[in-house]
Every structure is written in C-alpha cells, then in structure tokens.
Amino acid sequence: MTDLTLDADCGRAAELLKGASRVAVLTGAGMSAESGVPTFRDALTGWWARYDPMELATPQAYQRDPARVFGWYVYRWRLARAVEPHAGYRALAAMAARFDRLAVVTQNVDGLHQRAGSKDVLELHGSLEDFRCTGDGHPYYADRLLELDLPDEGDVEPPACDACGSPIRPGVVWFGEQLSEMTIGRAWEEVAHADALLVVGTSSVVYPAAALPGVALEAGAKVIEINPDQTPLTPQATHWWGAPAGQALPALKQVLDQYE
Numbered sequence: 226m227t228d229l230t231l232d233a234d235c236g237r238a239a240e241l242l243k244g245a246s247r248v249a250v251l252t253g254a255g256m257s258a259e260s261g262v263p264t265f266r267d268a269l270t271g272w273w274a275r276y277d278p279m280e281l282a283t284p285q286a287y288q289r290d291p292a293r294v295f296g297w298y299v300y301r302w303r304l305a306r307a308v309e310p311h312a313g314y315r316a317l318a319a320m321a322a323r324f325d326r327l328a329v330v331t332q333n334v335d336g337l338h339q340r341a342g343s344k345d346v347l348e349l350h351g352s353l354e355d356f357r358c359t360g361d362g363h364p365y366y367a368d369r370l371l372e373l374d375l376p377d378e379g380d381v382e383p384p385a386c387d388a389c390g391s392p393i394r395p396g397v398v399w400f401g402e403q404l405s406e407m408t409i410g411r412a413w414e415e416v417a418h419a420d421a422l423l424v425v426g427t428s429s430v431v432y433p434a435a436a437l438p439g440v441a442l443e444a445g446a447k448v449i450e451i452n453p454d455q456t457p458l459t460p461q462a463t464h465w466w467g468a469p470a471g472q473a474l475p476a477l478k479q480v481l482d483q484y485e
Contacts, residue, residue, distance in 0.1 A: 234464070234466040234467070235466070235473070235477055235480050236480065237466075238449050238451075238464055238466055238473075238477055239477060239480040239481050239484070241421060241447045241449055241463060241464060242421050242447075242449070242477075242481060243481070244420070245324060245419075245420035245421040245447075246324060246325045246326070246420055247324065247325055247415075247418055247419045247420050248320075248324045248326070248328075248419055248420065248421050248422070248423065249327075249329075249330060249415045249416045249419035249421075249422045249423070249446075250327065250329045250330065250422070250423040250424075250425060251330045251331070251332075251423070251424045251425065251427060251437055251438070252329065252330070252332065252333060252338070252425045252426055252427060252470075253331075253332045253333065253425070253426050253427025253428060253429075253431075253434070254332065254426065254428075255425070255426025255427065255452060255453075255469075255470065256313065256314070256331075256425055256426035256427075256470050257305075257333045257337060257426075258426070259311050259313065259426070259469055259470055259471045260308045260309065260310055260311045260314070260337060260471075261307075261308040262304065262305050262308055262333075262335050262337070263304060265282070265301075266278060268300070268301055268304060271378060272378045272379055273297060273300065273378065276293075276297075278400075280293075281293070281294055281297045282294075282399050283399050283400050283401050284399055284401060284402065285401075286399075287394060287399075290380075291382070291383050291392055291394075292380040292381055292382045292383070293380050294394075294395075295380075295381045295383040295392075295393070295394070295395070296376075296378070296380045296381035298353065298356075298395035298397070299370060299375060299381050300378050301353060302353040302354070302367055302370070305335035305336065305337070305353055308337075309340075310337045310338075310340050310341035311470070311471040312475045313425075313469075313470035313471040313473065313474035313475065314337055314341035314343070314470075314474075315341045315342065315475075316474040316475040316477070316478040317338075317341070317343060317425075317474050318341045318342035318343045318344075319342070320474075320477075320478050320481065321343065321344065321345075323481060323482075326345070327345065328345040328346075328347065328415040328419075329343050329345060329346045330349065330412040330415060331346060331347070331348055331349065332349050332350055332427060332431065333348070333350070334350050334351055334352050334397050335352075335353055336352055336353065336354040347408055347411055347412050348408070349404055349405075349409060349412060349433075349434055350397060350398045351395070351396045351397035351398045352396050352397065353367065353395065353396070353397065354366070354367045354396075355367065355396035356370075356393050356394065356395055356396050357393070357394060357396050358386035358388070358389060358391045358392065358393055358394070359391045359392050359393070359394050360386060360389040360391030361388070361389055361391075363387070363388045364396075365384070365386065369384075404433065409433060412437065413440060416438075416440045416441045416446075417440050417441070417444050418444070419441060419444075419446050420446055421441075421446055421447040421448070421449065422437070422438060422441040422446050422447070422448045422449070423449050424448060424449070424450045424451070424452070424458060424462070425450075425451045425452070425470045425473075426451070426452060426470050427452070428456055429450075429456040429458035430456070430457060435457075435458075438450075438458050438461065438462070439461070442463075447463040447464075448461070448462045448463045448464075449462065449463060449464050449466065450462040450465045450466065451466045451470055451473045451474070452465070452466075452467065453467055453469055454467070455467070
C-alpha cells in the first residue's frame with residue numbers, strides 16, 4: 226500500500242468521523258491476530274493438536290472431561306496474556322477522549338482492549354479473563370490462576386468455587402450456548418445510537434455480530450470498515466479501508482488530532 230493510498234483512505238475516514246459525537250467500534254479476530262493471539266483453531270498445536278474444537282468448546286465436552294476443557298482455556302488464557310496490545314488498540318483507547326462516547330463491541334475474548342485502556346467494552350463472546358462457577362455463576366477472576374501450580378499445557382482440574390463449591394468454568398460462550406441477552410442488547414443500543422461505526426478486523430459473517438453494521442446503516446450512521454480484505458459488508462459500507470488495524474487506527478488518530 227502506498228503512502229498516497231493510505232493518506233486518501235485515512236483522510237476519508239477522518240472526515241466521516243470529524244463531526245461525530247457518539248462512535249461505536251466492532252472488532253473481530255483480525256484485531257487480535259495482529260498482536261499475535263492465535264485464533265481458536267490456530268491454537269490447536271502441540272499437545273492440543275490431537276483434539277477437535279468440538280471436543281473442547283461445548284457444555285457437553287466440559288461435562289465429559291472438565292479437566293481437559295479447563296486446561297485448554299487456561300492454555301489459551303496464557304497465550305493471550307503473553308502478547309501485548311498493538312498500536313491500533315492503544316490508538317482506539319486514546320481516541321475515546323475526543324468523542325462524547327466511544328463504545329467497543331468485540332467478538333474477541335482475550336481482554337486486549339481493556340489492557341490497552343479502553344473503558345467501555347462489550348464482550349459478545351465472553352472473556353478469558355472472567356471465569357465463573359457452574360453453580361450460581363459466582364465470578365472467579367483469572368488472576369487467581371497465577372496462585373495455582375499449573376502445567377504448561379494439558380489437563381487442569383477446575384478449582385472449586387469459594388462460595389458454593391461448584392467447579393469453575395471459562396467465562397466464554399461455548400458452541401451451543403446463547404449470547405448474553407444483556408450484552409447483545411447493549412451492543413444493539415450502542416450501534417443504533419452511534420453517529421459512526423468502525424468495523425475493524427472482522428469477517429462480517431458471524432451472527433449476530435455481523436448484523437450490527439446493518440443496524441447502524443439503517444439508523445443513518447456512517448460505517449467505516451477497516452480490514453485488509455474485503456468482506457460481505459464492504460459493498461454496503463460507507464467507506465472501506467483496506468489496511469490492518471495496527472497501521473490504520475494510529476494514522477486515523479493522528480489525522481483526527483489535527484482537527485483539534
């Protein structure tokens with residue numbers, strides 16, 4: 226990509242955002258991948274390569290072999306903790322100060338938005354940072370895993386809940402489970418009331434998240450898609466910027482800062 230192309234796309238995106246008061250951001254796996262977080266299936270290497278994803282990411286799998294499933298999510302949590310949010314995450318967090326509201330809706334479960342400083346983050350698929358018990362859903366925060374003597378990979382017996390004694394499970398949405406109605410409802414509200422929606426690093430094929438740009442467009446918002454590859458959203462987007470988030474978002478922040 227030439228600097229001229231980058232400048233033209235960046236300028237167009239900045240113009241669309243310049244007068245916005247409320248901005249929503251939808252992010253997907255491409256955002257995480259730029260920081261080195263492997264996707265769900267890409268993490269099936271080494272000890273885990275022998276398993277099918279459906280053996281590790283369903284309620285039935287957890288019931289059959291809780292130590293194996295819990296161990297898999299501890300492993301993924303460690304992978305996420307081992308990387309740092311890239312410059313795009315930090316730029317997005319910093320941009321929040323220029324709008325009345327900037328809310329992030331993410332399909333990712335790695336917690337990188339929060340680690341970069343974003344405050345208003347809705348995690349549609351849950352989080353590797355927030356485990357909970359299988360009984361009454363009492364929280365079990367991931368930092369407590371640091372207190373345990375855990376293997377580098379392999380089976381990990383789930384700890385017991387302090388409050389009720391039931392086993393701890395990952396705080397993610399497994400295949401076959403419903404997304405949190407409260408979280409998806411809040412995401413709909415943020416997008417429906419936004420002046421602009423940034424769609425960053427998502428394939429725009431996984432529902433219900435893939436429906437959010439349509440909600441924004443119907444409400445009259447500008448939709449800016451930032452993705453190296455075109456997606457099913459691209460023809461409907463107000464502007465498509467074919468660049469990675471780690472390159473585009475810092476450039477966008479720099480241009481927006483010049484308007485102040």
